[in-house]
Amino acid sequence: MIKRLCVPVALAIAATALVLPVATAAPAPPSTVADVPPSFYEKPGPSAVTVVKGGPDHTLFYPTDLGAGGTQHPVLIWGNGTGVDTKPYDSALRHLASWGFVVAAANTKRSGSGKEMLAGARFMIEEDKRPGSVFEGKIDETKIGAAGHSQGGGGAINAGADPMVKTTIPLQPGPQGTVGALKGPALFVAGQVDVIVPSWFVRSRYSQAGHVPAVFAELKGSDHFFPGETRVRMVGVVTAWFRYWLSGDQQAKRIFFGPDYSLGADPAWSATARNAKAEQIAR
Structure with a gap:
């Protein structure tokens, strides 16, 4: 059930629901850094999730145990595909929140x-500073990421031009x-x-990112709407990317970087x- 939070105040296409199957919670990462497949991050994270307007x-998605143990949480901002609101992406955004992110969609x-x-x-950022806010002192204002699907992927690229956005994931992005x-x-x-949004078009956009570390990933068997298990694969990789860049998760890093990065071997x-900049990042 969505609660009301009282606070102060694409290439034109239709997006589809990114509804994830029910899964068991992910195990805690081992104490030493070890290789894990991208599928490790397909399982829900350790936190229950609260959703509010x-x-x-x-629509805000965040860990119910917000700030537990003095944690300051990274923020993810989300952009929808053309013609839809956040509802079709509800399960995907809840998944990200379960891994410790505060998602503002x-x-x-x-x-x-x-x-x-x-x-x-x-x-x-304002809520992090506002006395009495549920988010007061619980947001890491230096760790903000942007993601979106289709037109929202183009929106994520636009948002990623702002210095406060530290990393970006355009999913099948439009031309914006x-x-x-x-x-x-x-x-x-x-x-x-x-x-x-054909794969060649996404790859052409990736090829324009030579000034920052960039990775291109083509999901096997997936059309524009992430059918079946491809939805789960996509959300797992998105989670892993943000876990490394915004949460410092070294296991997640090994999925994308180093000579034997596991994403490259995942069928x-x-x-x-x-x-070149991504290739230079060591494990």
């Missing part, structure tokens, strides 16, 4: 400008935004059989590529 016009159906996404980030303006590392995700992904 808040912000300028946002803009309720706009046209997220390509990235403006509504950035408004969500600014709102969370200037990749060369990104301020931090980026993961570009394509579907192998996507005919709406669920039909193609991967890393640019």
Whole structure:
């Protein structure tokens, strides 16, 4: 049930539901850094999740045990595909929150400008400072990531040009935004059989990111709507990317970086590529 939070105040396509199957909670990472497959992050994280309405016009997903043990949580801002709000992405966004992220998902159906996404980030920064806010002192204002699907992927590229956004994941992104303006590392995700935003188009956008570490990943058997198990594969890799760049998770790092990075050997992904800056990141 969604509660009301009382606080102060794409390439034109339809997106689809990213509904994840029910799964058991992920085991705690081992004490020593070891290789794990991307599937490790497909399981829900350790936190229960609360969902509320808040912000300028946002749906917020966050760990129910917000701030436990003095934790300050990274923030993810989300952009929807054309013509839909956050509802189709509910399960995916809950999954990210279960791994310790506070997700501010803009309720706009046209997220390509990235403006509504950035408004969500600014709102969370304000709430971190506002006395009495449930988020007071619990947000890491230096760890903000942007992601979105289709038009929202283009919106994530636009949002990623703002210095407060440290890393970006455009999922099957539309043509919005200037990749060369990104301020931090980026993961570009394509579907192998996507005919709406073809893999070659996503790869061409990735190729424009030579100034930052960038990874391209093509999901085997996936069209534009992440059917069946491809939805789970996608969300696991998105979780792992943000866990490394925003939470410092060294296991997640090994999925993307080093000579034997596990994403490159995972049969669920039909193609991967890393640019020179990504290749330079050691395990």
